[in-house]
Amino acid sequence: MDIKLSWGRSVMNGALLASLVLGTPTRLLADTNAEKLGTLRTIRPNNDTDVKTASSVVKQLSESSDVGLIDVLKSMKGASPLGKNWLLGLANSLHRKSPESKNDSLRAFLMDASQDSEARYTVFRWLTDNDAELKAKMLDGMLQDSSPELRFEAVAKVLNSSENLETGVLQSLLDASRQPEQVVAIIGRLGKQGVTVNQSKHFGFLDTWNLIGPFDNVGSKSFDKEYAVESDYAAGKSLSGGYDGKSGAVQWVSETTADPEGVVDLAKVFNNEKGCIVYGVATVELPADIDCEIRVGCINAQKVWVNGKLVIANEVYHTGMQIDQYVAPVKLRAGTNQILIKVCQNEQKEAWAQRYVFQARLCDSTGKAISTK
Amino acid sequence: MTKPGKFIMTSLSNCRSSPHAMRKLVFSFFSIGLSVPLGVGLCAADDWQQFRGPGALGASVSSKLPEQFDGETLKNVAWKTSIPGRSVGGAIVIGDQVITTTGDGMDQRRIRLLSYDTKTGKQRWEQQLVARGRPYCHPTSANAAPTPASDGERVVAFFSSNDLACVDLQGNLVWYRSLATDFPKAGNDVGMSSSPVIVDGVVIVQVECQGDSFAIGINIVDGTTAWLMDRPRKANWSSPTLVKMPSGKSGVILQSSEDLVAVSPSDGKAMWKMEMGCSTTPSAVADGNRLIVPSGGLTVLDLSSAGAPSQLWKENKLNPNACSPVVANDKVYVVNRTVLVCGDAFTGKVLWQLRIPDAKQIWSSPVIAGDRLYLFSMEGACFVVDISGEEGKIVETNQLGDEVLGSPAVVGNAMYVRGATSLWKIASE
Helix, strand or coil: CCCCCCCCCCHHHHHHHHHHHHCCHHHHHHHHHHHHHHHHHCCCCCCHHHHHHHHHHHHHHHHCCCCCHHHHHHCCCCCCHHHHHHHHHHHHHHHHHCCCCCHHHHHHHHHCCCCCHHHHHHHHHHHHCCCHHHHHHHHCCCCCCCCHHHHHHHHHHHHCCCCCCCHHHHHHHHHHCCCHHHHHHHHHHHHHCCCCCCHHHHHCECCEEEEEEEEECHHHCCCCCCCHHHHHHHCCCCCCCCEEECCEEECCEEEECCCCCCCEEHHHHCCCCCCEEEEEEEEEEECCCEEEEEEEEECCEEEEEECCEEEEEECCCCCCCCCCCEEEEEEECCEEEEEEEEEEECCCCCHHHCCCEEEEEEECCCCCECCCC | CCCCCEEECCCCCCCCCCHHHHHHHHHCCCCCCCCCCCCCCCCCCCCECCCCCHHHCCEECCCCCCCCCCCCCCCCEEEEEECCCEECCCCEEECCEEEEEEEECHHHCEEEEEEEECCCCCEEEEEEEECCCCCCCCCCCCCECCCCEECCCEEEEECCCCEEEEEECCCCEEEEEEHHHHCCCCCCCCCCCCCCEEECCEEEEEEECCCCCEEEEEECCCCCEEEEEECCCCCECCCCEEEECCCCCEEEEEECCCCEEEECCCCCCEEEEEECCCCCCCCCEEECCEEEEECCCEEEEECCCCCCCEEEEEECCCCCCCCCCEEECCEEEEEECCEEEEEECCCCCEEEEEECCCCCCCCCCCEEECCEEEEECCCCEEEEEECCCCCCEEEEEEECCCCECCCCEEECCEEEEEECCEEEEEECC
């Protein structure tokens, strides 16, 4: 039985709401369930008390006969990432009890784009994992779905349907797709049809950087050393002057990469220098304030600041690199925004440890490039 | 014989990474089928409850498997089921359930535990969550790289993204931990793969990388942290290994490129620690009182006395580069790239070597059933080796037609093989 509570409101208000509006024992029981769902929604990281409570709550709810599957799914909206997984685990248990009985409700939930995208994709999988025909039918209308996972599936369905898709279809897929590998594949297919897409611009990669270095990082000891570039940046000073580098005075050089994935090759610019640090500054002009994300890929240790604030730091060398490897939400402002990256190279001698590269892009939370001046 | 590593009783400490350790990355994307925990909890004797099954040996000497099988004609294939996504871990068998994991959907972020009926291959239940850590890995590997573990009542699944989930045997979520959320710098975008073990009601997970590195003991009942131990900040794909200490108590062996440490599973305290460089892909194997450690080839330690274990022998010709050693009938078997090497488990003397023809890469740790050793190449060829004589002899080469990187599970007279996209039951028709 689904809870009769208004889920347009926060489930955290369930107890108070029920005592004021509902009042019957059944409703009170339902409200208790709402409180329990609220507990799962707000699980905090690294908190044993929360984990222990959640473990107890999820057991009670999965054994309860009066907790509604749809309500559990609805409660995922606005929940913390950890909370969503607890709720998702509970929802799976409830769905397993009666997988077919609520299909109409589940379909309605799936088609409600205002609901949590992970919950909707979960429902999609329940409904279609064993029904290829239904899956294909549902995906037909999901190219622009707000759920990244549903959108990914919808694009993949069309992309894999034929090797000879028309240009217009491929362009519509490119407009819809957000997953980097999928985007690259679509651009490749368009290229074969003679349609050139500026891939770097499509992703929103920052392709022009002012670089300066090398600074000393022998022994990989300077990841946290604040060279004058950093302190000047933090102080809001102009970064146009020279500095004392690893082997003497160093000056800023401008580098514009033509790489379709926005990769800046520091090894090439700095003659395969090892045991060193290079700083890069990119400037972005925006017409208005915007909440967005900076997404960085880097095979070397790196720090990234946006408008003076450190947003990414990973002291990791040569363990893989890919588009959107590291993601941080940032607020950019109207006018000039300055991004500083510090990229550290170590002294490994193996052939596979010679890369000294990074890529960075600005996009919205779905992965679509933001518009810059 | 080489002297054992320096024995110290101090607590563990963090260590900085060295360039030398990075060499392993080329070869060591994941530790497929490495450590072999002892049977624990309520698991039945014939369960294959965690990575490489009971007894820490990767062997079921009483089993008899078909020597011939074929993925295309389905000869001696009792059933096969396709599984969405990708996995390079092994399956486990608990009672009449064979349980495995997968990562599918966008970026393999959907992490799923799946149970199948051992008799029919039909799906019994599924639990799915969303990876909260980075799911990225080398294309050869997968987010679903570690093998799950069970205490006979629950199943614990770990993923490269450092998501850890515990379900009961009906698939109901018992608890969930995002170790990537708790420890934001933990992770390796080549892929993580250390498999969890369970002992004395504690799940032990080893997370070692250049960022946050630790071993953690988690109470299996409610998911709370029992203990936490700092580990070297160097990439490591090996898995914890369970041993019985001379006192009769359980111990957990953790290995790294810097140390070998025995930990009390209940409180995480180091019972002993040796400064010795161990392999970071194949894991140690406990064979009674002998601890067989991939270190300088193989190094075998005597666990029969309290305190520091003494070295029994060391042999660099017994050099497992990716797969964990297997022990049966006082012989130890290692796979060095595409060569199977057999040694005397008491002395380390190399008894024979056998080149595996046409095998390009081997990640799956072999298993022994009766007097046959089953070894899968990554391309899905299974080499059946007669190990009963003075020389090893390939008696059959079977093509499964599926990538195989996880170590098979052997229960009774059946072998459960987790291919990258399918699950197979191999048994005589």
